[in-house]
Amino acid sequence: MAALAPQAVIVVLGPSGLETARAAADALTDVGGAEIYAAFEAPEAAHRIDDVKAHLQALYTSGRPIVGVCAAGILIRLLAPVLDDKRSEPPVVALAENGSAVVPLLGGHRGANALAEQLAAAFGGAPAITTAGDLRFGVALDAPPKGWRLVNPNDYKDFMAALLAGGSVQREGAASWLEESALLFADDGALTIRVSDDRDQGDARRLVYNPQRLAVGIGCERNAEPEEVVDLVTRTLAEAGLADGAVAAVFSIDLKMDEPAVHAVAAALGVPVRFFDAARLETETPRLQNPSEAVFREVGCHGVAEGAALAAAGPEGELVVPKRKSRRATCAIARAPAPIDPATAGRPRGRLSIVGIGPGDARFRTPDAEAAIRAADDLVGYRLYLDLLGPMTAGKTCHGYDLGEEEIRVRAALDLAAEGRDVALISSGDAGIYAMGALVFELLDRSERADWRRIEIASAPGISALQSAAARIGAPLGHDFCAISLSDLMTPWAVIESRVRAAAEGDFVIAFYNPVSKRRVRQLGQARDILLSHRPAETPVVLARNLGRSGESVEVLALKDLSADRVDMLTLVLVGSSETRRVHKGDGGVWVYTPRGYGARETAR
Numbered sequence: 001m002a003a004l005a006p007q008a009v010i011v012v013l014g015p016s017g018l019e020t021a022r023a024a025a026d027a028l029t030d031v032g033g034a035e036i037y038a039a040f041e042a043p044e045a046a047h048r049i050d051d052v053k054a055h056l057q058a059l060y061t062s063g064r065p066i067v068g069v070c071a072a073g074i075l076i077r078l079l080a081p082v083l084d085d086k087r088s089e090p091p092v093v094a095l096a097e098n099g100s101a102v103v104p105l106l107g108g109h110r111g112a113n114a115l116a117e118q119l120a121a122a123f124g125g126a127p128a129i130t131t132a133g134d135l136r137f138g139v140a141l142d143a144p145p146k147g148w149r150l151v152n153p154n155d156y157k158d159f160m161a162a163l164l165a166g167g168s169v170q171r172e173g174a175a176s177w178l179e180e181s182a183l184l185f186a187d188d189g190a191l192t193i194r195v196s197d198d199r200d201q202g203d204a205r206r207l208v209y210n211p212q213r214l215a216v217g218i219g220c221e222r223n224a225e226p227e228e229v230v231d232l233v234t235r236t237l238a239e240a241g242l243a244d245g246a247v248a249a250v251f252s253i254d255l256k257m258d259e260p261a262v263h264a265v266a267a268a269l270g271v272p273v274r275f276f277d278a279a280r281l282e283t284e285t286p287r288l289q290n291p292s293e294a295v296f297r298e299v300g301c302h303g304v305a306e307g308a309a310l311a312a313a314g315p316e317g318e319l320v321v322p323k324r325k326s327r328r329a330t331c332a333i334a335r336a337p338a339p340i341d342p343a344t345a346g347r348p349r350g351r352l353s354i355v356g357i358g359p360g361d362a363r364f365r366t367p368d369a370e371a372a373i374r375a376a377d378d379l380v381g382y383r384l385y386l387d388l389l390g391p392m393t394a395g396k397t398c399h400g401y402d403l404g405e406e407e408i409r410v411r412a413a414l415d416l417a418a419e420g421r422d423v424a425l426i427s428s429g430d431a432g433i434y435a436m437g438a439l440v441f442e443l444l445d446r447s448e449r450a451d452w453r454r455i456e457i458a459s460a461p462g463i464s465a466l467q468s469a470a471a472r473i474g475a476p477l478g479h480d481f482c483a484i485s486l487s488d489l490m491t492p493w494a495v496i497e498s499r500v501r502a503a504a505e506g507d508f509v510i511a512f513y514n515p516v517s518k519r520r521v522r523q524l525g526q527a528r529d530i531l532l533s534h535r536p537a538e539t540p541v542v543l544a545r546n547l548g549r550s551g552e553s554v555e556v557l558a559l560k561d562l563s564a565d566r567v568d569m570l571t572l573v574l575v576g577s578s579e580t581r582r583v584h585k586g587d588g589g590v591w592v593y594t595p596r597g598y599g600a601r602e603t604a605r
Contacts, residue, residue, distance in 0.1 A: 006090070007374050008034040008065040008115065011049070011056060017069035017097040018042055020123075024067060024095060025394075027122030028115075033395035034067065046391040047362050057082045065091040065111060067119070072103050079106070091115050099123035110143065137163075139181035141193075141207060147339025148175070149210045149245040152202035159191060159207050167191045175209065197246035197335070199238070212248040213336040215317070215345070216269070217309030218262050219252065219295070220329035226264035232326040233265050240321045242333065248340035249274050251308035253281060253299060257349040257454040261329065274312065274346030275420075281307035289322040309334035312345045350417035350455040351375075354437045356430040356462020359548025360388040364468070368460040373424050380413040381426030381436075388549075389426070410439045418451040430464040434485055434513050465572040466511035469544035472554045474583070474591035476542060476574055481509035481594075486516075486523045493523065500527045504534040509580060509594055512573040521564040524573070528562045535559065535578040540592045542574040543567060556582065556590050 008028055012021040021036050022044060028034040037059075038045035039052050049055040056078050059066055068075040072094035079092065083106070091112035094103045102120045104112035104127065116127035142156045150156065163169060168186045171178060173195025183193075192206040202208035216237075220229055237244055250266040252259070254275040266273040278300035284307040285291055291302035301307055305323050313334035321333035342348075353372035358364035373379065373392050383400035386393060399416075401409040413425040427435035437459060444452055470477045482503050488496060503510050510531075515524045531539070537560035545568070546552045557566075559575060567573060576594060583591040 006062075006064045008067060008091075009037050009059055010034050010067045010069060010095075011037045011039075011052075011059075012042075012045075012069040013039045013052065013074070014070075014097070015040060015042075018044070020095065020097055020099045021069050023099065023122065024069070024119055027119055029395060035391060035394075044391060053078045060090060060092070063090045065093075065107075065115060067093045067095055067115065069095050069097055071096075072105060075105060093119065095119060100125060101128065103128045108140075113140065137182045139177065139183065144209055145177050147212050147248070147341065148177075149212060151200065151208040151210055151243065151245055155202060155204045155207065158204040162191055162205065169193055172196070175211070197243055198241050199243050210243045210246040212246055212271075212339045213313075214242060214246045214248060214320075215309045215312035215334045215336065215340055216247055216250045216265070217252065217305040217307065217312070217332045217334065218250060218256070218265060218329065219304030219308075219331075220256065220259065220261050222259070224259070224261045224328040226261040228326050229261040229329045229331075230265050230268045232324065232329050233331050234268065236321055236324045236331055236333065240333065242320070244269055247271055248336075249312065249342040249345065251276065251312045251346055253278060253301070253304045253308065254347070254454070255299060256304075258456075263349075272342045272348065274342050274348060276308055276311050276346050280311055284310045287319065289319060305330040305332040306334075308332075308346075312336070312340055314340075314345075347420040348422075350420045351422045352413055352417040352440070352455055352457045353422075353424045354427070354431045354440055354457070354459045355424045356427050356432070356435065356460065356464075357385065357388065358429060358463035359465070359468050360385075360428060361548040362390070362392075364463045364548050366461060366463070369462055372458070372460045373426075375422055376424035377421045378413075378416050378423045379426055380409050380416070380423060382409070382428075385426045385428050388428070406436065406439060407443070410436055410443055414440070414443065414449070414452045414455070417455040418449070427462070428465075429468075430462040432459060432461070433464045433466075433483065465513070465544070465547060466574065468547040469511070469542055469554070469572045469574050472544060472547065473542050473556065473574075475593040476509055476540070476576055476580055478594040479509065479577065479579065479596045480506075481511065481577075483511040483513060484527075485513040486527060487514035487520070488523065496523070497526065497530070500530050504531050507535065507577045507579070509577045510575045512575065514569065515567045515571060515573045516564045517569055524562070524564045524567060528559065531559060531575060535576075539578065540576040540580050540582055540590075542576075542592055543571055544574065545571040547572070556592055 010021045010024050012018055025034045025036055035046040036044050037047045037049050039049050060079055060082055075094050089107045091110055092106035093112050093116050094105055102116045104116040113129050120127040144150055168189035169191040170187055170189035171185045171193050175195045194208045197210055197214060200208045216233055247269050249271045250273045252262050252275055254277050256262050257275055263273055281301035285302045287310050288303045288306045296302045309332045313336040317334045317336040320335045323330050323332045355369050355372050357369055378397045379386055380399045386398050386400050399412055413423050417423045425436050431437040484499050539559040541557050541559050541562050544554045580594040
């Protein structure tokens with residue numbers, strides 16, 4: 001699945017700019033939305049930032065568009081140490097605290113000018129755009145519209161210098177965005193702007209633009225070597241004299257959604273992959289130059305490569321390179337009359353991200369988790385966990401479920417991904433620890449759903465409750481430890497009891513998940529009694545409740561004092577081993593740690 005453009009970040013430094021930040025976020029809803037990062041406590045903020053300089057520089061180097069609700073000078077000074085190549089800089093816009101001025105500072109032709117125009121329209125003003133080409137000609141020649149590629153960006157600077165110095169320009173080929181600009185074209189111009197899908201590399205006096213109107217169709221055997229298929233496509237384009245940059249996307253039949261070779265071709269060309277079902281491809285049979293009965297018997301249509309290319313190019317498209325073959329693959333190329341929008345041609349491979357959001361507070365979410373949430377079209381999870389995401393749910397379709405509906409929500413997530421959507425399945429803590437991760441793979445294992453198995457699945461790890469509890473109290477997991485769930489809803493108590501006994505005999509530190517519920521209170525006491533027969537009664541026990549959320553509490557007591565009435569389902573119970581120790585603090589509190597043996601080794605020296 002092609003990467004989405006990064007979501008903008010609105011950085012607000014003081015409470016007086018918060019109302020403007022809210023309005024700016026609302027104004028950007030239709031263009032991917034924006035997150036608010038505040039240097040103070042604000043309920044609307046997706047993140048609280050303490051070190052503004054470090055955070056801004058990290059956002060900039062990660063490629064996130066930045067709108068700073070502050071003076072332009074502040075942004076310039078804070079970002080100055082990381083400014084580098086202007087061709088790779090993300091958009092940076094300064095927005096006055098009252099919305100009266102919008103100044104694109106960096107990345108003007110990489111989205112900052114457009115971002116400034118969007119914000120200025122929302123606040124009833126005009127953006128302070130200073131880029132020369134935009135002002136004089138009403139067009140950014142180094143940032144063509146969606147569906148177009150500038151072949152020789154390295155020549156842009158010299159070309160624009162000659163153009164601004166009064167050089168005349170002639171146009172070869174048609175493009176409405178050029179015709180609508182203020183450029184004055186002349187048949188005998190010393191400079192040339194050429195529109196073509198052939199392999200012209202241009203030069204300092206000739207800019208070449210590729211309209212992305214070529215569709216590459218691919219068919220291949222299962223597990224064909226990616227190198228073979230990439231070589232077939234690149235050779236076919238080269239021999240036909242067609243530019244790689246004119247390819248809009250790679251297309252195939254949906255049976256190949258999980259075929260590595262198809263995705264390797266798209267990666268080599270830097271374009272997305274889209275798929276059609278057999279019924280849609282079969283409608284292209286009258287236009288095929290090489291229909292095949294054997295292919296029809298195998299997949300239900302008379303041609304994959306030619307059919308997919310023609311389906312993407314549309315009814316007015318034409319097959320410019322009929323089916324070409326390698327040992328295990330085929331490809332064909334079709335040309336559409338205008339650039340092809342992959343968003344409306346075929347269907348993407350669906351993606352399911354299994355995401356752990358940690359305890360809930362945004363500070364504890366990993367970058368992987370946040371990236372998966374930002375990229376997702378749909379968020380699926382227990383309602384409380386979706387609520388914990390706060391502003392990150394903006395612009396997403398949320399599918400909330402109640403406790404006890406775990407299998408229903410996982411099936412819903414898989415179904416959505418099978419439709420070609422980008423889905424994030426949300427769990428607290430780490431999704432692979434007593435959460436939704438295992439259930440996803442269990443359903444895949446026991447189902448016959450081929451469409452589920454073709455989706456892309458990735459896991460974004462989260463900070464687990466046992467890690468959070470340990471961090472709050474010291475280092476109780478400093479030596480061997482294990483985790484045991486005391487819920488006998490799906491695991492017989494006899495099995496759980498045997499595991500507790502084995503952990504006790506092995507002298508492991510134990511993290512007890514699901515220690516009690518309203519109807520289940522005896523198991524914790526029974527586990528305590530087993531442990532008391534193997535470790536001291538004063539063994540430290542950590543009770544960590546609501547970690548990373550409102551009402552958080554962490555207390556330490558002795559194993560002999562552990563009882564169900566001090567615990568609920570939001571509590572993690574961390575029982576030390578016989579070696580776990582308390583360290584008393586000067587304020588009367590304690591740290592808890594489990595030594596690994598460094599002291600004994602030092603004594604032996």
